[in-house]
Amino acid sequence: MSEFSEQRVLIDGPVSTEHTFIFAHGAGAGMEHDFMAEVAGMIAEHGIRVVRFNFPYMIKRAEDGKKRPPDRAPKLLEAFKEVIAEYGTEKTVIGGKSMGGRMASHLADVQGLKGITCLGFPFHPPGKPEKDKGEHLGKLPLSTLILQGERDTFGNRAELESYPLSDKVTLTFIPDGDHSFKPRKASGHTEIGNRQMAADHIAAFIKEVC
Template sequence: MSEFSEQRVLIDGPVSAEHTFIFAHGAGAGMEHDFMAEVAEMIADHGIRVVRFNFPYMVKRAEDGKKRPPDRAPKLLEAFKEVIAEYRTEKTVIGGKSMGGRMASHLADVEGLKGIACLGFPFHPPGKPEKDKGEHLADLSLSTLILQGERDTFGNRAELEGYRLSDKVTLTFIPDGDHSFKPRKASGHTETGNRQMAADHIAAFIKEVCQ
């Protein structure tokens, strides 16, 4: 039996789908969080198999209910690689929400991947733009999509104008969205609409890079 039991993995979409998206969670909430579940379902509606999983520290939280900080990057990356090895198909894109997307962006050299999709990339901690966590994005050699809320406190539209990115990276903004793409009521946009927009962008990206 695989190490990745049902407790660690959730799958949406057709089992025999042509395309696979391996979708990692953010630092504070696991694979079952509302954002993860809704976006996964929306992507799966495009006929894509979406694999969600919990990083080791979140598995422990699920077991004992105790909140704990994320594991160090090497442990997170190793866990991500294990899921990729287990669920990768010929047409696989990896990605994630916030921290999960940042971890995915460090795995561009994993053999067989077609692309990376990040939702709400944490370019810097809120209020600390000097602590840049996206410098490596200038050197990515794998097709990458970054979906960013225009008002994201981890890197908003104004801050990211002119940000140095590889020509393999496409940065797309979600209208009036915060870090989870939620807009203000007066904007005329909705949270569900923005999540659907993000899912549609990801599905189109997956099918494009996997041709």
């Protein structure tokens, strides 16, 4: 049995549909985190099948309760590919929150994928803009949507408005959002409103590229 059996994934939306979005979690929280669950549900309301999964280190954490750092990139990417192979359809877009989105952006060469979506791309560690992790985004060959909070400490609007991106990449800012799109109360925006905005953008992107 595959490591990613039905017990290892969560699926929102219709059982049978044209469009599938494979949605990877960030470094510190798994597929059941409220951000993942809420955004997945909002995307699914557009008639899109959303498949969430845990990377191997998060599966182990769920089993024994011990916190551990993320696996190295090759293992994360291999796990992502396994989920794509098992749950992907003819119209599949992949993406993820933070680290999950960064991993997705390294899989543009996987055959059959229609696009990539990154929610809060970790362009650099907070306070360390010199440690750039997005250089490859300047050469991405596949349609990609990056949704970034305007105040994201991993890459904010002021830092990114002139960032060199491939012409296949669309960078959209979530108003006053932090790394999880949460705005300040005084901004007039709400966390749920920003998450809904992100989900609506993702759904529209998926239907456009597929």
